[in-house]
Amino acid sequence: MAFDFSAVSTPFRMQPGLRALAPGAVQLTPIRPGERAFAEKLAVLTQxxxxxxxxxxxxxxxxxxxxxxxQAEREHPQAWREAQARLEGHPAIDALPAPWRASARLCLAFAEDFAIIDGATACIPWLAVCLPSHWAPQDKVGRHFAEVHAPVADNRLLLTAGEHLARLVTGAQRWERFVWTITPEPRLDMHPARIGQPRWHDDSEAFFRTERQTFIPLPEARQAVFTIHVESRPLAEAITSAAEAAALHAALASMSDAVLAYRGLTSARDRLLAWLAARAA
Structure with missing residues (x-):
């Protein structure tokens, strides 16, 4: 599913922004060898x-x-069967400890990364995340929701809602949310140990990095599978109308200094605002 531009709101706030999913809404996106997400995920799982x-x-x-x-069988039966056949005996998967091979197949069959949320403790006890956005899965495992989001700038709304959110997303209703940023780095894999903080230069190209996040609940276990679909496109291609440029301009202009610094946008803010204003005119 493409990024929903209505998620770009003003004033910009670091907030949950959950939306109820309609019954039957798709939550997984099949990928194949040759696609960028597959290549980057395979590199991570190999190395x-x-x-x-x-x-x-x-x-x-x-x-x-x-x-x-x-969920995979229900949404994409043929694509999932083909992926399982294609990945059977794959050396990158066979090299993994046996308990992780099924997880790796799911990671390479779909664009999404995955984590499990425990509604009883508001902790994250399990992650299969190849394409993180400036965070390290190994530092988040077993942590409480509040600890996971402690480094986030202007995080009061996220932290205040933490316990409630964990209970909400592990109930019967399915939810989604969208997040976005602008970055000079086109890669999907932005693990801090594998890539440094992106630096803006005068000639840097801007990329619109988005995530669609959804929750597949297991109410009987008080758990949910958290799905993360990362995409990155040149900003000039991602903005398709004057209205989208205007919305992004307003949101960027309303970001606090703390959020700009957290997202690495401080030095690029004025240049990006000028470009967006021109596109919105």
Missing amino acids: HADQALVAQAGFDAAPALAALTA
């Missing part, structure tokens, strides 16, 4: 699997993986 596939000691991910597999 840095220990940074992407992490779990709290003793945690049983089987019920959540069963729910995720059922």
